Amino acid sequence: MYLEPEEEKMQNGEYGETMQQMLEILVGLGKVFGAEKLIPIASAQVSGASYKTIGKWGLEWLQGLDAHVAVPTVLNPIGMARDRWKEMGIPEVFAQQQEAVVAAYGRLGIKLECTCTPYYVSQTQYGEHLAWAESSAVVYANSVIGARTNREGGPGALAAAIVGKTPYYGLHLFKNRLPNIGITVDDPAALKDAAEYGALGYVAGKIVGNRIPLFSGIRPPRDHLKALGAAMAATGAVALFHVDRITPEARLPTFKRDVPETVEIRMDEVQEVFSSIEVDAIAVGCPHLSPAELDNLAGLLAGKKVNKPFFVFAAQGVIAENRDAVAAIEKSGARVYADTCVVVSPALDRYDAIMVNSGKALAYVPTMCGAVARIGTMEECVAVATM
Ligand code: F3S
Numbered sequence: 001m002y003l004e005p006e007e008e009k010m011q012n013g014e015y016g017e018t019m020q021q022m023l024e025i026l027v028g029l030g031k032v033f034g035a036e037k038l039i040p041i042a043s044a045q046v047s048g049a050s051y052k053t054i055g056k057w058g059l060e061w062l063q064g065l066d067a068h069v070a071v072p073t074v075l076n077p078i079g080m081a082r083d084r085w086k087e088m089g090i091p092e093v094f095a096q097q098q099e100a101v102v103a104a105y106g107r108l109g110i111k112l113e114c115t116c117t118p119y120y121v122s123q124t125q126y127g128e129h130l131a132w133a134e135s136s137a138v139v140y141a142n143s144v145i146g147a148r149t150n151r152e153g154g155p156g157a158l159a160a161a162i163v164g165k166t167p168y169y170g171l172h173l174f175k176n177r178l179p180n181i182g183i184t185v186d187d188p189a190a191l192k193d194a195a196e197y198g199a200l201g202y203v204a205g206k207i208v209g210n211r212i213p214l215f216s217g218i219r220p221p222r223d224h225l226k227a228l229g230a231a232m233a234a235t236g237a238v239a240l241f242h243v244d245r246i247t248p249e250a251r252l253p254t255f256k257r258d259v260p261e262t263v264e265i266r267m268d269e270v271q272e273v274f275s276s277i278e279v280d281a282i283a284v285g286c287p288h289l290s291p292a293e294l295d296n297l298a299g300l301l302a303g304k305k306v307n308k309p310f311f312v313f314a315a316q317g318v319i320a321e322n323r324d325a326v327a328a329i330e331k332s333g334a335r336v337y338a339d340t341c342v343v344v345s346p347a348l349d350r351y352d353a354i355m356v357n358s359g360k361a362l363a364y365v366p367t368m369c370g371a372v373a374r375i376g377t378m379e380e381c382v383a384v385a386t387m
Pocket of ligand 1: 077116288313344361
C-alpha cells in the first residue's frame with residue numbers, strides 16, 4: 001500500500017506512539033481490503049462510546065492515547081443522557097464509568113455530541129469521503145447525502161479521525177456503489193409514514209443482505225429514507241441504497257439501472273410487521289429525530305398527557321435548536337433525551353414490551369433490551385401513550 005512521506009514518518013514513530021498505532025490500524029485495514037492508498041476524510045463518527053460496549057480495558061486503552069483528532073468528529077450514542085441520567089434511573093456507578101469514557105474521547109478533541117445523526121449537527125456534502133461507524137448514519141450518508149463511507153468499526157473510525165485519512169476501498173470507489181438488486185413494492189401509495197418505511201426496510205434488509213438495492217416506484221422524503229435505510233442496515237447489512245430518481249446518485253444522467261434481479265415486496269408482507277400487543281413504554285427517535293419529526297410529535301401531543309413512559313431521542317444540537325418543540329413534547333409528560341437511545345441505554349431494560357416507530361429498533365429491542373417490540377406509526381405511538 002502506497003504511503004505518502006508524512007504517513008511514512010507516522011508509521012516510523014516520528015509523531016509519537018499513538019500516531020504510529022493509529023496509522024498501523026489504517027494500514028492493516030487497507031491491506032485486508034486491498035486499498036492502494038489512504039485518502040483524506042471530511043469528518044468521522046466514532047462508535048464504541050458506551051461503557052457497556054467497551055468496558056474497563058477499552059477505557060484504559062482510550063485513556064492511554066496521546067493525540068488530537070485531525071477532522072471534526074462526533075461520538076455514537078452512549079448509555080445515558082449526560083445531563084439527565086439520574087432522571088433516567090441510571091445507576092451512579094454506570095454514570096461515572098460512562099463519563100470517564102466520554103472524557104477520554106473529549107481529551108482527543110472529539111466533540112461530545114453523541115448521536116447517530118451527525119448530518120443534522122454539521123454540514124456533510126455530496127461526494128465527501130468520511131469515516132463513520134454507526135450503521136444508520138453510514139447508510140444515510142452514502143444514500144441520502146451521496147457522501148462516501150464504509151461501515152467503519154470503532155478503532156478504524158478513531159484511527160481515521162486522528163490521522164485524518166481512511167483506506168481507499170469499498171464504498172469510497174464509485175465502481176463499488178452501483179446497485180446489484182432491484183426492489184419494487186406492489187402498492188407504493190400505501191407507504192406514508194416513517195414507520196411504514198421502517199417496516200419496508202425491515203423486510204427488505206432480510207432479502208438484500210449486504211447488496212446495494214435500487215428501489216423504484218417510491219418517492220420517500222428524507223426522514224422516510226432515513227427510516228428505510230436504518231432498518232435495512234439492521235436486518236441486512238446495507239450500507240448504501242438508491243431510490244430511482246430520488247437519491248443523489250440515482251439522479252445522475254449516467255446512473256446505471258441494470259440489476260441482475262428484481263424482487264417485489266408486497267405491502268401485506270410489510271403490514272405483517274405491525275402488531276397490536278400491549279406495551280409498557282414507548283420510544284421514538286431511532287435514528288435520532290430530525291427537527292421536522294420533533295415538530296410533528298409536538299403537534300400530535302398538543303393538549304394531551306401520556307400515561308406510559310414515552311422516551312424521545314434526538315441529538316443535542318437538534319434539541320438545542322428546537323427548544324419550543326421539545327418543551328411542547330415534555331409538557332405532555334414525554335421526555336426528550338440527548339446522547340443516548342432506546343437500544344444502548346440500560347434505562348429501557350426494565351420494560352417487558354416497548355412500542356417503537358422504527359424498523360431498526362424493532363429488530364434490536366428484543367436482543368438488546370430483552371423486551372418484546374411493537375412497531376407503529378408516530379400517530380399510533382401517541383395514541384397508545386395517551387389512551
Ligand atoms: Fe441510532 Fe440507537 Fe437507533 S444509535 S439508529 S437510535 S439503535
